[in-house]
Amino acid sequence: MAKSIQPNRPEDLTALKAAYAQAQAAVAQEEANLVRAKANLQEAAENARRYRWLVAQGAVSAQEADARETQSKVAAADVRNMEERVKASRFSAEQSQQRLSMGLTGGRSEDIAIAKAQKLEIEATIKQLQSQIDQTVIKAPCDGIVMKRHVHLGEIALNNKTMFEIVRDGRLELKAQVPEKDLLYVKEGQPVEMTGDSGKIFKGCVREISPLVEQETRLGTVRIDIDSCPDLKPGNFLRGEILIGKENVATLPTSCVTYKGNRPLVYQVEESQGGSRARMLYVQLGARDGAFVQVLNGLKAGDMVVERGGGFLKDGDPVRVLTGNAQSQP
Incomplete structure (x- = not known):
């Protein structure tokens, strides 16, 4: 597109000028050939007319008169051919002149518009190809440790299929099942105390409360972030108590x-x-x-x-x- 807008380099302009000069010389040559062909036609036509008169006088045979008539027709055909060649050489010279003008001043507005449209089309194609390439690379939304792998090399990936399960940033969570009647008292950010089979107490807080209650069990899922602890592993079983507050009761x-x-x-x-x-x-x-x-x-x-x-x-x-x-x- 830059070449369509800006003038050409000096060496390109030299080549364009030489091409234009050569085209002008070709026009002159073809015009000279046309003049020669018209002269030949005039001479052939005059000979054919004279031989027709001589045939009438009995001075020459009809065969010789027919030969002169044929030469006249051939000369006429040569003239028409030369005229077409002159038109073609003039058209070629005009194109050379236009290319030279574009090289001196830059491209025409319509050429620039076409070049810009082609540039946008190429950029869109590049973006489409880049998007297709990006879809072939699986990237995790965060850092973490891969715990489970559900796909293998050669399998067809589906949008709704889980490929990997990771522990996000090394964090663990407790997915607790809470009775429906107790969900009303659970709020995000509430502290939680959890104990395992060893009796050790772990700390955490409520991160997310599921808006859905299972119809069969009438239990809701509460996700609890567990404070960093090297003693816990994914899959461990914990019991938790959500501290909803303190109140003096009987x-x-x-x-x-x-x-x-x-x-x-x-x-x-x-x-x-x-x-x-x-x-x-x-x-x-x-x-x-x-x-x-x-x-x-x-x-x-x-x-x-x-x-x-x-x-x-x-x-x-x-x-x-x-x-x-x-x-x-x-």
Whole structure:
């Protein structure tokens, strides 16, 4: 395209000038040939006319007159041929002149436009080929360690097929299954404590909460980033507790709770004139934490309840309070 816009080099201009001069010389030569052919035609035509008169006078034979007529026709054909050659040489000279003008001043606007269009087309082709080359190279979105390989040399790659699994930047995550009712309390960024079979505690935080709950299990997936720890390997099993916050709540030892018709209940110790008696109360329970369970409704802080043996009591049974260890028994 630069050659179409800018003038040619001096050596190119010299060649263009020589070609133009040669074309002009060829025009002059062809024009001279045309003049000679026209003279020959005039002479042949005059001879043919004279021989026709001589035939009429009986001075020459008709065969000789026909020969002169043929020469006249051949001369006419030569003239037409020379005229076409003159036109062709003039056209060639005009083209040489145009090339010389373009070499001196640069390309025409339409030639420049065509060159620019060709340049854009070539650049688009290069980009297309580069894109096809890039698609033959598999690049991971980040640094990491390849843990699994699902494809092998010679296989056909599919868009929806996983090729490799990597540990991104050496990081590990826990993919935890959380009950649907507990997902409401889980938030991104909450701290998590995890323990393995060895009993060692690992720290982490909630990174992502799946928006989908499995219909069969009613469990949602929570992804937890684990702080760097060389003791953990991909595939290890961990149990985790998401720390959603701290709150003062009423709790009971789980040994205080018995069930009747799948309903939890406790026996509250009431003082009366006749002594202490056990009064049956249905309670509403909440979260469990080891040996303790949260009481949502049915009791208030400071109420005395039977800790052990509640399964053998009936409502109103007398009990004896053991003040030494703050326990009650039937």
